[in-house]
Amino acid sequence: xxxxxxxxxxxxxxxxxxxxxxxxxxxxxxxxxxxxxxxxxxxxxxxxxxxxxxxxxxxxxxxxxxxxxxxxxxxxxxxxxxxxxxxxxxxxxxxxxxxxxxxxx
Numbered sequence: 001x002x003x004x005x006x007x008x009x010x011x012x013x014x015x016x017x018x019x020x021x022x023x024x025x026x027x028x029x030x031x032x033x034x035x036x037x038x039x040x041x042x043x044x045x046x047x048x049x050x051x052x053x054x055x056x057x058x059x060x061x062x063x064x065x066x067x068x069x070x071x072x073x074x075x076x077x078x079x080x081x082x083x084x085x086x087x088x089x090x091x092x093x094x095x096x097x098x099x100x101x102x103x104x105x
Contacts, residue, residue, distance in 0.1 A: 003087045004030045007063070010084060014075050022075070026066045032059035033091065050102050057095045064088045 007030040011023045018024075033056045040052025064085065071081040 001034055003063075003084075003091055004034060006084055006087055010076060010080055011070075014070070018075070022066060022070060022073075026063060026070070029059045029063040029066060032056070033063070037095075050099060053095060053099050053102070057092065057099070060088060060092055060095065 004027075007026055011026055014023045036052045036056035036059065040049040040056075043049055043052070067076065067081055067084050067088070070076040071078065076084070
């Protein structure tokens with residue numbers, strides 16, 4: 001949830017021409033991460049939960065790429081992008097650990 005909030009705050013200053021482009025894509029990818037976790041957790045089947053966790057990981061990787069694109073386009077400075085990428089890495093470690101723990105059981 002912290003990552004979603006950070007992405008929304010970081011994209012507020014993107015050019016208006018990007019409202020339906022990169023801004024929207026980044027926000028949707030960010031929201032998709034906790035949404036997939038919640039939906040998967042609400043399912044009763046273990047395989048379903050793991051499937052939704054993998055979807056969340058896919059959205060996370062998509063978001064990381066989009067942060068780098070925004071940095072390349074100079075919509076985000078390196079100083080702005082670094083904490084976003086650090087949050088992405090942290091969420092990725094958590095997701096990978098959770099996926100691994102479910103797979104072992």
